[in-house]
Amino acid sequence: xxNPTVARLTYRAVLGRRRAAIxxxxxxxxxxxxxxxxxxNGADDQIAASLLGGFGIAAMVPLIGVxxxxxxxxxxxxxxxxxxxxxxxxxxxxxxFTKLIVAIAVTMAFSAIPMLIAGFVLNGxxxxxxxxxxxAALVASIAYSAVFLLLGTVSRNAVVIGLIYAIVWESVFxxxxxxxxxxxxxxxxxxxxxxxxxxxxxxxxxxxxxxIVLLASVTTLATWYAGRKLxxxxxxxxx
Amino acid sequence: xxxHTPGPAPETTRIHNxxxxxxxxxxxxxxxxxxxxxxxxxxxxxGLGRSAKSKVLPMILFALMCxxxxxxxxxxxxxxxxxxxxxxxxxxxxxxPIIGLYLASQAPQxxxxxxxxxxxxxxxxxPIERSDYVLAKFAAMASALFILTGxxxxxxxxxxxxxxxxxxxxxxxxxxxxxxxxxxSVLFGGIALVLAALTPRRGFGVAAIIATLTITSVAVTVIQxxxxxxxxxxxxxxxxxxxxxxxxxxxxxxxxxxxSGFPGGQGPGTGVGVIYLLTVxxxxxxxxxxxxxxxxxxGL
Numbered sequence: 001x002x003n004p005t006v007a008r009l010t011y012r013a014v015l016g017r018r019r020a021a022i023x024x025x026x027x028x029x030x031x032x033x034x035x036x037x038x039x040x041n042g043a044d045d046q047i048a049a050s051l052l053g054g055f056g057i058a059a060m061v062p063l064i065g066v067x068x069x070x071x072x073x074x075x076x077x078x079x080x081x082x083x084x085x086x087x088x089x090x091x092x093x094x095x096x097f098t099k100l101i102v103a104i105a106v107t108m109a110f111s112a113i114p115m116l117i118a119g120f121v122l123n124g125x126x127x128x129x130x131x132x133x134x135x136a137a138l139v140a141s142i143a144y145s146a147v148f149l150l151l152g153t154v155s156r157n158a159v160v161i162g163l164i165y166a167i168v169w170e171s172v173f174x175x176x177x178x179x180x181x182x183x184x185x186x187x188x189x190x191x192x193x194x195x196x197x198x199x200x201x202x203x204x205x206x207x208x209x210x211x212i213v214l215l216a217s218v219t220t221l222a223t224w225y226a227g228r229k230l231x232x233x234x235x236x237x238x239x
Numbered sequence: 240x241x242x243h244t245p246g247p248a249p250e251t252t253r254i255h256n257x258x259x260x261x262x263x264x265x266x267x268x269x270x271x272x273x274x275x276x277x278x279x280x281x282x283x284x285x286g287l288g289r290s291a292k293s294k295v296l297p298m299i300l301f302a303l304m305c306x307x308x309x310x311x312x313x314x315x316x317x318x319x320x321x322x323x324x325x326x327x328x329x330x331x332x333x334x335x336p337i338i339g340l341y342l343a344s345q346a347p348q349x350x351x352x353x354x355x356x357x358x359x360x361x362x363x364x365x366p367i368e369r370s371d372y373v374l375a376k377f378a379a380m381a382s383a384l385f386i387l388t389g390x391x392x393x394x395x396x397x398x399x400x401x402x403x404x405x406x407x408x409x410x411x412x413x414x415x416x417x418x419x420x421x422x423x424s425v426l427f428g429g430i431a432l433v434l435a436a437l438t439p440r441r442g443f444g445v446a447a448i449i450a451t452l453t454i455t456s457v458a459v460t461v462i463q464x465x466x467x468x469x470x471x472x473x474x475x476x477x478x479x480x481x482x483x484x485x486x487x488x489x490x491x492x493x494x495x496x497x498x499s500g501f502p503g504g505q506g507p508g509t510g511v512g513v514i515y516l517l518t519v520x521x522x523x524x525x526x527x528x529x530x531x532x533x534x535x536x537x538g539l
Contacts, residue, residue, distance in 0.1 A: 019443055029458055041469045059457045067446050074442050159442040160344045163449050167336050
């Protein structure tokens with residue numbers, strides 16, 4: 001299933017030149033904020049949780065997921081060079097699987113590692129907060145990568161659609177409509193964090209078993225459908 | 240083809256006049272090109288004159304901007320309220336995520352495609368200067384944004400008059416709101432165009448614009464909240480300088496009688512407000528300068 005050559009090419013596409021810059025800026029921003037807050041304020045569990053949750057999980061992880069997930073396949077479809085890959089004797093599903101692995105690895109590296117460091121900087125992993133949010137980031141990385149990779153194969157406006165989901169659906173709708181929160185990757189990931197962290201520091205609207213089932217099914221479904229989509233891919237011109 | 244024996248050219252060779260004529264009409268010139276570029280870019284920002292597919296997103300976002308205003312007006316008229324439940328100036332701050340998404344989807348459409356498909360040299364083969372192209376694109380993006388943020392204010396104003404609220408109060412608020420969204424349109428439009436022009440690849444420019452407009456404002460708000468929680472109230476107004484949204488918020492709090500959206504309403508006073516205004520103007524001038532620099536080697 002996993003093809004090292006495809007993986008190498010995808011890594012080059014995702015981390016190439018300027019694209020990597022934005023992947024570095026966001027975690028750097030989180031770390032700077034963590035250091036600033038710690039030096040202003042000292043260690044505080046509540047503030048650590050609100051910074052990691054409010055900025056890290058709510059803004060940083062989805063954005064990195066969008067960039068890595070759509071970046072793994074979007075530009076190739078966009079400039080048409082995907083046909084060279086598709087004409088090789090490789091299964092379409094294994095191309096998608098490899099690209100998914102790369103997207104997950106990149107998202108994890110750029111979201112979970114800074115999250116862990118920021119957590120330790122903020123309060124030295126008091127009440128398991130750093131670990132809890134890191135696990136949430138790891139899990140969210142998998143689901144986001146799969147969903148956004150699918151978006152990359154479905155639409156040319158994948159990044160915008162992904163951002164609309166991440167910003168409008170999860171943040172704005174999620175804060176207004178109770179039910180919208182059940183259908184959000186962020187809440188599913190937080191369900192795991194809730195289980196790990198100390199009492200009352202992390203809140204999620206979804207129960208843990210339901211969250212795990214939803215995470216697993218969304219990831220598999222998205223990957224399967226992306227593979228199907230790649231089999232019938234039509235290269236359209238610029239609109 | 241048979242080989243000719245070299246010799247003197249036959250004397251029958253001659254150039255015929257087959258009736259091509261020179262153009263002797265009026266040349267439309269720079270101003271016309273600039274105007275066309277402006278109007279085409281402005282129409283393009285709403286998908287007009289482009290495929291049906293590319294109309295969907297800007298129109299949806301435009302509708303999303305107007306719907307809350309319409310709801311507010313409907314509620315105000317139905318309950319016969321004395322004033323609108325929200326200020327004109329706070330509307331754009333409240334809908335900032337939608338504005339960010341609109342810019343992220345349309346600014347790359349406006350400039351990135353010309354760069355990606357190397358059509359910029361074709362523009363410059365016409366009698367225009369670099370500044371014409373940059374100014375036209377800049378003005379078009381700012382106008383598109385002004386329409387996006389101004390129309391909801393018009394709806395609010397019209398609604399407040401329908402609900403027979405005090406005219407002078409509402410007119411003053413409406414005026415302040417328009418000034419604030421005009422400033423916001425130029426600032427945001429400039430920043431978005433710079434990012435889009437520097438990142439011609441599809442998708443990446445979108446992410447860069449969102450990161451700059453929305454993520455910085457999230458980050459600043461989180462830091463301000465933390466500062467408030469630790470009673471460091473006087474640093475709140477300084478952190479506002481670090482994101483475009485809070486910059487506009489600060490300027491309108493200081494000069495346009497807005498209620499600050501900063502945590503605890505700790506908006507800047509007039510003194511710090513001047514720094515806010517200067518920063519905004521510097522950013523606008525800076526984005527124009529960067530755009531001019533970007534197009535110095537157009538097509539590369």
